[in-house]
Amino acid sequence: MPVIPDTIAENAFMDEYKPVELEREADVMMQTFDEALALAEKRGGGVSNVWSIAEGDEGDSLYALAGFHHVNVIGFIVTEKAWETGIEEVLWFDSEDMCD
Structure with a gap:
C-alpha cells in the first residue's frame, strides 16, 4: 500500500525547512x-x-513538492534543510485563506 504524505502547513515549512532567499x-x-x-x-x-x-488540480492553490516534478510546475525553490523521503508536500498557498 502506498504511503500518503501528510501535507505540511506553509508556516511550519518556512520555520523548519527555511527557503533560501535569492538576491532579487x-x-x-x-x-x-x-x-x-x-x-x-x-x-x-x-x-x-x-x-x-x-x-493544485483546481489551479487555485500552490504546493511545494519535494524534488523534481513537471506537471503544473511554475518554479522551484531551495531550502536550507533537505527533505528526507521525497514524498513531503507543503500547502504553499491556499486560495481559500484569501476568502476568509
Missing part, C-alpha cells in the same frame, strides 16, 4: 530545476534541497 528582492522561486540545483550545490546541498512549486 526577497524572492525564493527560480524558473528552472537546473538553476535551483546549482544554487543548492553552491550552498553545500544537493537535489534533496530542491522543491517544485506546482498548481
Whole structure:
C-alpha cells in the first residue's frame, strides 16, 4: 500500500525547512530545476534541497513538492534543510485563506 504524505502547513515549512532567499528582492522561486540545483550545490546541498512549486488540480492553490516534478510546475525553490523521503508536500498557498 502506498504511503500518503501528510501535507505540511506553509508556516511550519518556512520555520523548519527555511527557503533560501535569492538576491532579487526577497524572492525564493527560480524558473528552472537546473538553476535551483546549482544554487543548492553552491550552498553545500544537493537535489534533496530542491522543491517544485506546482498548481493544485483546481489551479487555485500552490504546493511545494519535494524534488523534481513537471506537471503544473511554475518554479522551484531551495531550502536550507533537505527533505528526507521525497514524498513531503507543503500547502504553499491556499486560495481559500484569501476568502476568509
